[in-house]
Amino acid sequence: MQKIVIDAMGADLGSKIVVEAIKDFLKDYKDVQIIVSGKKEELKDLEGLVKIIDARDVMQMEDGALEVMRKKETSMIKAIEVAKKGEADAVVSAGSTGAFLTAATIHLKLIEGVKRAALVSPFPTRDGSSVVLLDIGANSENNAEQLLQFAKMGNIYTKNFKNIKEPRMYLLSNGTEKEKGSPVIKEAHKLIKEAKFKGFKGNIEAREVLSGCADVVVTGGFEGNIFLKGTEGTAKMISGLLKDAFKKNIFTKLGYLLAKSGINDMSAKMDYKNYGGALLLGVNKVVVKAHGSSDSRAFYNAIRVAYESNKKSLIEKMREELK
Numbered sequence: 598m599q600k601i602v603i604d605a606m607g608a609d610l611g612s613k614i615v616v617e618a619i620k621d622f623l624k625d626y627k628d629v630q631i632i633v634s635g636k637k638e639e640l641k642d643l644e645g646l647v648k649i650i651d652a653r654d655v656m657q658m659e660d661g662a663l664e665v666m667r668k669k670e671t672s673m674i675k676a677i678e679v680a681k682k683g684e685a686d687a688v689v690s691a692g693s694t695g696a697f698l699t700a701a702t703i704h705l706k707l708i709e710g711v712k713r714a715a716l717v718s719p720f721p722t723r724d725g726s727s728v729v730l731l732d733i734g735a736n737s738e739n740n741a742e743q744l745l746q747f748a749k750m751g752n753i754y755t756k757n758f759k760n761i762k763e764p765r766m767y768l769l770s771n772g773t774e775k776e777k778g779s780p781v782i783k784e785a786h787k788l789i790k791e792a793k794f795k796g797f798k799g800n801i802e803a804r805e806v807l808s809g810c811a812d813v814v815v816t817g818g819f820e821g822n823i824f825l826k827g828t829e830g831t832a833k834m835i836s837g838l839l840k841d842a843f844k845k846n847i848f849t850k851l852g853y854l855l856a857k858s859g860i861n862d863m864s865a866k867m868d869y870k871n872y873g874g875a876l877l878l879g880v881n882k883v884v885v886k887a888h889g890s891s892d893s894r895a896f897y898n899a900i901r902v903a904y905e906s907n908k909k910s911l912i913e914k915m916r917e918e919l920k
Contacts, residue, residue, distance in 0.1 A: 598628050599907045601900060602685035605635030606655040606672040607692025609890045612639040615691070618896035619643060629904060632685055634676040650675055658889065660696045665703065673697060677704045680882045687883035687903035689874065691891050698735050701877055701884045708912070710919050713743045714879035715818070716886065717754055720828065724809030729755050729764075733825045733875060736818030741784035744768070744815055746919075748789050748797075750878045751813040753918050757909045764812035766794055767801035769820060775799060781817070789815070803827075873898030876906060878915065883907055 605615040612635055619631055623646055630648070633640055637651040652672035656664065668674065673692050680688045681704045690697050702714055715732035722728050731751050732739065739747075748766060755764040768786055770778035775786050777800060789797055796812070803824055806814050816824065843849050873895065877884040883906040887899035906912075 598630055599687070599904065600630045600632065600685040601687045601689060601903050601907075602632040602634065602676045602679040603900070604673045604676040604688070604690035604692055604697075605633050605640060606652070607658070607690060607889075608887070608896070609691075610892060612636070614891065614893040615896055616640060616642050617893035618900060619647065621893065622897050622900050623647075626904060631900075632676075632679055634672040634679070636672075650679070652676075656692050656696045658693045660693045662695070662699045665696050665700045674700055674704075677701060681705055685882075686907045687885065689885045689887060689896075689899050689903050691874075691887035691889055691896060691899070694734065694886055694889070697884075697886055698877060701880055701882075705880045705882045705884065707879055708881055708916050708919060711750075711879040712746055713739065714877050715747045715750060716821075716875045717751060717878050718825075718875040719758075720807060722807050722809040726809055727759075728806060728809075728811050729759075729813045730769075730806070730816065730821060730824065731813075731878065732816065732818035732821045734818050734822035735877060738819060739781070739817035741781050741788055744781070744785035744817060745788040745792060746879075748792070748794065748813070748815045749919060750915065751815055752794060752796075753915055754876070754878060754911070755813050757911060757914060758905075759812060761812055763796040765810065766797045766813040766815065767799065767806075767811045769803065769806070769814050769816035769824070770800035771802065773800050773802060785815070873900075873902040876902060876911075881912065883912060 605612045632648045633643060634650040634652045637649055640649050652675045654668055654671040656668060656671045656673040673690055676688050677700050679685045714735050716735040717729060717731035718733055719727035719729050729751055731747050752764055755761055770782050801811060874885040874887040883903050885899050885903045887896050
């Protein structure tokens, strides 16, 4: 039976959505034990269902590396300590991204040989599938060797989660030609090519990432996070434009009724809540960062990402293939 430890505090909507997500998850998955770190009075509904660790302090959204070293009694640090001691296989939090990733790296350590950890998440594509993008924000600066390692980790992740023998891999750049890109991108292209990934196709522009032509897209954390935020913003804008268009008059409202099914399908494909959280690849435990604004469904799916990662022995495969 696998064990997952959860930081119940720090989400924008509070611990209530975490409690609801855990209760729903335990109804669907019987082969998992959950440990929850947080204020015990807010976790009363979980008594008898999970192990509760009382934690009085909460890591704030603006907290970073310095606070990680100082705030040792927070629910987040206590949850990570459980995983560090070997009492849990995975840790999940919707708290401060910077603090969570820093704490996970410091306490759980990088897998031997890994230079930098990377955040990875699937993005919906036009053909109804998904593309894996990494790094989407664990780092603010990366060199070519680190991008090569991200390519290796992304390849392992995609082979196991999407069951693709030879994932189609691209390097995010400002042009498809190998001569395009920053000095780091040009060097990374050379290194990935020399590593002889069978599925490496070269560079890809941002506008083609979600077209369905790629299974893995490699990028530095700074650029990846800009892509992530830009994609979220574009989706939000399109959603707003569609609503405004259909509210224009009685005829457009009737048109909405006819198109409602298709619009709902599109919304479901673009909804981040269906994808759960982002995995931090490269550390010695499964670490899942749930979206700060998660509702109970999104947090449920973040727990599911942790569960499935353990089920597929992702960390063991990372250690083996990154030797």
